Amino acid sequence: MNGYKSLKIVDKKEWGDNYFSLFLKDKEISEIVFPGNFFMVKIPYFESGAILPRPFSIARVFKEENVFELFFQVVGKGTEVFSKLKEGDYLEILGPLGNKFPIKTEKKIIMVAGGRGISPFLYLSEILKREKKDFLLIYGGKSEKDIKFRHYLSSYNTLFITEDGSYGEKGLVTDFLPKGAFTVFSCGPEIMMEKVYEFYKKTNSEVFVSLEERMACGTGVCYGCAKKIRRGDKIEMVRVCQEGPVFNAKEVVWDE
Ligand SMILES: Cc1cc2nc3c(=O)[nH]c(=O)nc-3n(C[C@H](O)[C@H](O)[C@H](O)COP(=O)(O)OP(=O)(O)OC[C@H]3O[C@@H](n4cnc5c(N)ncnc54)[C@H](O)[C@@H]3O)c2cc1C
Ligand code: FES
Incomplete structure (x- = not known):
């Protein structure tokens, strides 16, 4: 993971009912990514008023073609912009991030x-x-x-x-x-x-x-994704993007 990469959208699928998939091509990512990992994806234009990148999990990998898929539901401004992108457009993405x-x-x-x-x-x-x-x-x-x-x-x-x-x-x-x-x-x-x-x-x-915490940087810098996690007798604030997003459920403080 060496900073944001600009990747071409090689395919798009509209599933209906506000669900979409974008398919991106990158050999290195397709080889190393594992379920649990996620990517931070920059929103390509600012007219939407949404500036921070958004996190998305790896959905599928088509190793022979070096293609991987992001699957998402439109829930707000950022995902709405992503849903309007077309094959041939570019996305700036960072990752794979997080654990497995x-x-x-x-x-x-x-x-x-x-x-x-x-x-x-x-x-x-x-x-x-x-x-x-x-x-x-x-x-x-x-x-x-x-x-x-x-x-x-x-x-x-x-x-x-x-x-x-x-x-x-x-x-x-x-x-x-x-x-x-x-x-x-x-x-x-x-x-x-x-x-x-x-x-x-x-x-x-x-x-x-x-855990689907809101994230701003995805790399441990901003503490925007801090969540209370139980470690032995103590409760610690942990950055979901760094130690997660996958946690043992017994560590999660559920009654937030
Ligand atoms: C590690 C990780 C992996 C994810 N993987 C996927 C994925 O594969 N597919 C997918 O569709 N979504 C995924 N998400 C959620 C996705 O990041 C959010 O839906 C997206 O950031 C919303 O952006 P927006 O600008 O469209 O919505 P906004 O305009 O930012 O928000 C719209 C509404 O959604 C709520 N919301 C936004 N982000 C989150 C969040 N992270 N958790 C709970 N509520 C939120 C807001 O409170 C608001 O009510 C993932 C989140 C994380 C942390
Ligand atoms: S999103 Fe910035 S520290 Fe986790």
Whole structure:
């Protein structure tokens, strides 16, 4: 990671319902990036009034083409600008940054994603399958509009859930968590990740969550992403961009 790189958008996908993917080409990034890692992405024009770069997880990697994908939902000014970019435009990006999901485990891996929190589990599913690990991906959203990558995920062990039952099983992801001792990864709304942790905390499972803190620099300088983390008896302010974004859920101070 040597400062911002200017990368060409080689493809774009509009998923509908305010979800988009941008595909960027870079050999080095495609080789080293791992699920959990994220990028800071500069907003290309300032008329939007949004100035600070925005963080996005690695979604998928197409190693043979040296292409990687960022998947995002439009929630404000920055993501709106990104959604209007076209193939051939350039993006300034920094990364990969941050830590990785710890996949060295003998236990079965359960991944729990809510909405756009599916991002890191796309490439991770591919890696886990390649490494012949036993895993289940539980992917939920409010309605079928929030469930993307259906074709891609049909190659992996995925349980789809929607709150209104319009796609897959009806309910909340937390209604479908299997009982037992697992290594659990979760990404999505904080309340969902907290409930996942609550469900497993009295079992012999370990839960890791990817925290979506607001970030300004992504490199440990501004302290904009500081979050309270439990270390033994102490509570420390930790920079999510430096020590995270993936944390053991038992360290997270949830009642903020
Ligand atoms: C490590 C990391 C990885 C991420 N990966 C992805 C990804 O793969 N795909 C994706 O769609 N999004 C991802 N996000 C969230 C993404 O960065 C924000 O949605 C984006 O910065 C919003 O920018 P904006 O200018 O569109 O919204 P803003 O105009 O800045 O904000 C719009 C609304 O969203 C809220 N908001 C903005 N940022 C966050 C945040 N980080 N956490 C909670 N609420 C927020 C604001 O409070 C406001 O209500 C990630 C965040 C982090 C920290
Ligand atoms: S975003 Fe600046 S220190 Fe983490």
